[in-house]
Amino acid sequence: MLAALATAVDDADPLAGLAVRDVPVPAPPPGWARVRLRAASLNHHDLWTLRGVGVRPGQLPLVLGTDGAGVDDDGREVLVHAVVTSPGWAGEETQDPGRSLLSERHPGTLAEEVWAPARNLVPLPEGLSAVEAACLPTAWLTAYRMLFTRSGAAPGSTVLVQGAGGGVSTALVALGAAAGYRVWVTSRSPAKRERALALGAAAAFEPGARLPERVDAVMESVGEATWEHSVRSLRPGGTVVVCGATSGEA
Ligand SMILES: NC(=O)c1ccc[n+]([C@@H]2O[C@H](COP(=O)([O-])OP(=O)(O)OC[C@H]3O[C@@H](n4cnc5c(N)ncnc54)[C@H](OP(=O)(O)O)[C@@H]3O)[C@@H](O)[C@H]2O)c1
Numbered sequence: 001m002l003a004a005l006a007t008a009v010d011d012a013d014p015l016a017g018l019a020v021r022d023v024p025v026p027a028p029p030p031g032w033a034r035v036r037l038r039a040a041s042l043n044h045h046d047l048w049t050l051r052g053v054g055v056r057p058g059q060l061p062l063v064l065g066t067d068g069a070g071v072d073d074d075g076r077e078v079l080v081h082a083v084v085t086s087p088g089w090a091g092e093e094t095q096d097p098g099r100s101l102l103s104e105r106h107p108g109t110l111a112e113e114v115w116a117p118a119r120n121l122v123p124l125p126e127g128l129s130a131v132e133a134a135c136l137p138t139a140w141l142t143a144y145r146m147l148f149t150r151s152g153a154a155p156g157s158t159v160l161v162q163g164a165g166g167g168v169s170t171a172l173v174a175l176g177a178a179a180g181y182r183v184w185v186t187s188r189s190p191a192k193r194e195r196a197l198a199l200g201a202a203a204a205f206e207p208g209a210r211l212p213e214r215v216d217a218v219m220e221s222v223g224e225a226t227w228e229h230s231v232r233s234l235r236p237g238g239t240v241v242v243c244g245a246t247s248g249e250a
Pocket residue numbers: 043044045138139140142162163164165166167168169186187188189192207221222225226243244245246247
């Protein structure tokens with residue numbers, strides 16, 4: 001099958017290790033199901049992989065791609081949930097120390113076919129194309145969990161999203177606005193601030209700007225560059241939800 005691979009890693013020149021070529025179809029573990037992909041989305045994770053983040057010696061070449069949608073062997077249209085838990089793990093999957101994302105230990109979705117645990121195949125939501133659904137699993141599910149499981153916010157709450165141009169942040173803005181939250185964003189880029197407003201943000205600020213009032217919750221994925229502002233912008237008793245630290249740990 002044709003696939004996009006990381007054949008080498010290079011922090012300074014990540015695309016040097018990217019190759020598109022035929023690879024053998026992987027042998028699936030028991031209980032896994034095949035999906036013939038119609039669409040796969042890029043995630044910054046793919047670039048981190050090509051830079052060598054999380055790649056163990058002897059693992060290359062590996063098939064990239066965490067997210068996708070397609071058709072399973074029963075003809076069902078499905079999206080592929082990217083989190084693979086340890087064999088036998090029965091608890092909350094984010095707590096599994098042995099969990100991985102597709103492409104980390106098993107071939108990913110930037111290919112004609114992917115294998116995933118059968119429980120990871122989710123019927124395509126009505127009204128979504130395969131292209132739209134292929135964007136949902138990792139970034140949008142992360143954003144969903146941050147907003148609706150972890151933040152304590154409710155419709156009408158003011159939620160600050162740091163680094164509005166990011167993949168997770170884009171999903172936070174769209175989902176938060178759809179749920180009736182007042183979403184404020186920061187971004188270094190005027191064009192990305194405009195884009196966030198078009199996606200439903202109520203206001204957009206430069207990084208570090210003094211806000212009109214303190215917010216109920218902050219969505220943090222940037223880390224060191226925005227952490228101090230996040231804490232300063234929060235009302236007493238508010239919540240900071242952290243899913244990563246792109247600019248370094250605070
Ligand atoms: N993508 C996922 O599916 C996913 C899932 C779970 C966790 N995470 C974690 O979430 C974090 C973000 O992931 P992502 O894929 O959304 O990343 P991304 O698309 O690369 O976006 C990162 C954003 O961070 C902001 N940023 C980066 N460096 C900055 C700096 N020095 N100063 C200020 N802002 C800076 C930028 O916002 P502006 O350009 O708008 O300022 C940028 O758009 C990562 O730590 C990742 O591990 C990601």
